[in-house]
Amino acid sequence: MKKPAVVSFNAELMAGRTVIDRADHGVVWREHGMDGWILNYTADGRGRINRGERRFSCGPGQLLLFKPGVAHDYAADQEPGRWTHLWVYFFPRAHWFEWLTWREASPGILTLDTSGEDLQEARGRIVALFEEVLVLAHSPHRRRVPLAMSALEQLLLWCDTVNPESAHANLDPRIQLAIARLCARADHPQRLAEIARTCGMSSSRLSHLFREQLGTTPMRYLESHRMNQARELLLMTGRSIGAIAEEVGFADAVWFTRVFRRHVGVSPRAFRRDPAAADAGRAALAAEERRQATRKTV
Numbered sequence: 001m002k003k004p005a006v007v008s009f010n011a012e013l014m015a016g017r018t019v020i021d022r023a024d025h026g027v028v029w030r031e032h033g034m035d036g037w038i039l040n041y042t043a044d045g046r047g048r049i050n051r052g053e054r055r056f057s058c059g060p061g062q063l064l065l066f067k068p069g070v071a072h073d074y075a076a077d078q079e080p081g082r083w084t085h086l087w088v089y090f091f092p093r094a095h096w097f098e099w100l101t102w103r104e105a106s107p108g109i110l111t112l113d114t115s116g117e118d119l120q121e122a123r124g125r126i127v128a129l130f131e132e133v134l135v136l137a138h139s140p141h142r143r144r145v146p147l148a149m150s151a152l153e154q155l156l157l158w159c160d161t162v163n164p165e166s167a168h169a170n171l172d173p174r175i176q177l178a179i180a181r182l183c184a185r186a187d188h189p190q191r192l193a194e195i196a197r198t199c200g201m202s203s204s205r206l207s208h209l210f211r212e213q214l215g216t217t218p219m220r221y222l223e224s225h226r227m228n229q230a231r232e233l234l235l236m237t238g239r240s241i242g243a244i245a246e247e248v249g250f251a252d253a254v255w256f257t258r259v260f261r262r263h264v265g266v267s268p269r270a271f272r273r274d275p276a277a278a279d280a281g282r283a284a285l286a287a288e289e290r291r292q293a294t295r296k297t298v
Contacts, residue, residue, distance in 0.1 A: 007034045009036070013145050013149060014137060015148065017085075020074075020075055020084075022082065032069065033069045033070045036090055038066040039088045039090070039152075040063065040064040041087075046059045048075050050073050060115060088152060099156045129151050175210060192207070230244055241269060
């Protein structure tokens, strides 16, 4: 039997702004969904999602995430009969999935509400970044896709800051304080004892609690944060490797390059030249780690 066909845009990323008018009988129907994820933000009007018992609607400030293979059945709601939404089609990077744990409104369709008055700052950031993704995705820039993906990553991070389902939403307040301290001073030398003192606990207790809640140590968390910053600076600026190393807290550019290669799989220079090479580099690193683990158990 032939496998049901899913819709594909045959691209790594696409984005747009769609206006659906009920008077024009505008309905989107993709029975078997798409091969990638769809992120949708309601800018104006209201949208009707699904029908029957699974029907729900969304208004300004609300976001939707359609997982791959999930039916797309949506249109403008009866009132006001018009729906304007921004959307982006994408394939998440491996480390994004922890940010995509939103509340499920219907099987395979996730939702996040940023319409509250107390979420005004986050909502403004999310809209601005969505607009940036749209501009970059349609630009003639030769690196438009990596740049758009970088903006999308920031967008998803801002969504995560207001997501009640987020792992960070249930973190111990002292761990949240430690994360804020680590990230705010990422370009400075950091000492575990100082961070622990700021959080009102011992270094050993902080390390234990940090690992218990986040699965890593404070210093490794900081290192990952610095590498994420470095990737963005390599793509978004023309600064030298040495200048970027210093900006993310490394006095030694050679050591920065070693750490970057360990995280990303390729050197900073190679990543800047071809960001896609990082996927192959990470795959090679993972394969080597599996080989090493196998040797240890033999």
